[in-house]
Amino acid sequence: MRLIGMLDSPYVRRVAVSLKCLRLPFIHEPVSVFSHFDAFAGINPVVKAPTLVLDDGTTLMDSSLILEHLERLAPPEHRLMPADLADHARVQRLTGLALAACEKTVQIVYEHELRPIEKRHQPWIDRVHGQLLAAYRQLDAEIGSGRAWLVGTQITQADICAAVAWRFTQSMLADQVRRDGHWALTRLSERMEALPEFASTPAE
Template identity: 65%
Template sequence: MRLIGMMDSPYVRRVAVSLKMMGVDFAHDQLSVFRHFDAFAAINPVVKAPTLVTGAGVVLMDSTLILEHVERLAPPDRRLTPEDLAVHARSQHLIGLALAACEKAVQIVYERELRPEDKRHQPWVERVTGQLAAATGLLEEAVGAGGGWLTGERPMQADVTVAVVWRFIQHALADVVPAARFPALSAFSARAEALPEFASSPLE
């Protein structure tokens, strides 16, 4: 399998860390949707990161859909989705909050980096920033002050997604979401980033 995309994308990094945690072998082609558009388009004409090319040559996109497929390839004891229904609901709740925060953070980054300043619509920026604040606030409450993992005794998909998203937000928007206001998320992120699967998949 081949994972296509840059690690500065939280969605690409989410998939890379998850694949490593599940023990699924893959090659990583670091192609940017901006700098390597034509090369990326030759693999996936939609040019969406992450893209995963399966061993059979099927092109998959969207991090959640990719991970849903890979879960079927991983050994049962390495899968990252909880089996228990109540635990699964909590996991999906946390992942949903993290992905919502990620979506709003990416929108703000694109607004800053791609749209000319005189073309920005400030009421929309304020709305998206408020949504980001709501999502990160709820994640801070959910993570709490505990020192364990979010849905079990080992890191699962909720842990991967929350940690990857928080690291991206701090990398890209620390001025919008100051780490000092989120001590639980910051401590949780530090524990996750110390794991070998995270350390070997650095945000670039």
């Protein structure tokens, strides 16, 4: 399989780390949706990262949909979604909070880096910023100490997504979302970033 996209995208990194945890072989192709637009369009005309090209040439996009398919390919002992219904709901809950934080971080970054100053709408920016803080406040409160797996006795998608999201926000908006008051997320991030699957997949 071929994973297309840059690892500075939390969505691409999330899939790359997950592929390693799932023990599924793949090739990473660091093609940018910005500086390599035409090359990316040649692989996926929608130009959406991440894009995963399966062995039969089928092209998948959207990190959550990609990971849903990959769960079906992985050996049961390496899957990142628990079979127990209550544990599954818990993983989905924490993953949803982390993805919401990712989305709001991306919106703020794009607003400041891509939109001209005179076209920015401050009330909307303030609203997104509030949503970002709310997502991390809730996530930090719900993940316990950050010193153990978030659900069950092994790594799940909740651990991966929360750690990837926090690292991304800290790399882009550390002045707006401070480590102070988010100690569980900070501890979780430090633990996860030390894992081989994370360390070999650095956020560019």
